[in-house]
Amino acid sequence: MILKDCHSGTVRYEDKDYKVRVVSGIDNKPALYFKDPNLQDIRMSRTEVIFNDNIKGCIKAKCDVVVRKNPGYPRMSEFWMGECEILEVVEIIQRQQDIRASVDITVQFTSENNGKSFFGVITNISAGGIYMVTSEPLTIGEILNFHYTFKNVERPFRCMVLWGQMDESGSNGYGLRFIELNEGGETAIRGYVFNVLREQRRNEAEESGEQ
Structure with a gap:
């Protein structure tokens, strides 16, 4: 598994940053829940996602993200969710080995x-x-x-x-x-x-x- 303990991240698509809640899944396919309500059904191909992992650090990756209406809404606050597949880890920007x-x-x-x-x-x-x-x-x-x-x-x-x-x-x-x-x-x-x-x-x- 690429992600160890990740609950938030940022999706960069068409020069805009979308903050997301992250729920880790199997086979490097986490679910992304978008806070921005002004989205639509869309496929973000090989887009950049930065995952904030509490154990491994800040992970920059290329991902395919398929955005659809969140079936858990309104029980969940986010109207949109993305099915994410991590294709490639580009860089681990910050590791957490340093004593904090x-x-x-x-x-x-x-x-x-x-x-x-x-x-x-x-x-x-x-x-x-x-x-x-x-x-x-x-x-x-x-x-x-x-x-x-x-x-x-x-x-x-x-x-x-x-x-x-x-x-x-x-x-x-x-x-x-x-x-x-x-x-x-x-x-x-x-x-x-x-x-x-x-x-x-x-x-x-x-x-x-x-x-």
Whole structure:
């Protein structure tokens, strides 16, 4: 199976991105449920689909997607569903081997695409990338800059938007990959993640009464 633990993704068809809910099936044929109501019965041949897999990472693939009315509507909220066949894995954009830490860091981001600045909250971080929540709508492939002191020295960081989904709070959640991360920046982030996890384990031990 190509997908291990995937519940969301993005379908790119005719220069438009469609966010989808993913239900894994057998023989690499997941079902895709479209949030966009303005669709129609259509066959998307060899279209690009980005799957957000919690175990394997962000998987870019070429797929055949046959879109039809969702037989589960209105019990399900999505009016359209797609029968998807994964034809070819093009790239695994982001793997999840890096140790991650849950955090709550508010920083100011600046988009290289349009120069707009906005605030976002980093809720998950590793040396590979971050998960960030913001009210600002972003696009796949957009490049963002931010500054932060992860270890004594404030450093600039660049990252690329890989995928997005609606967060539980109703805000937009985005997975971003660090790009052009130098050795000093990577070391600082790894050290920061290690310290956060160590502190979290220490607090858990204290709460449970362990020595």
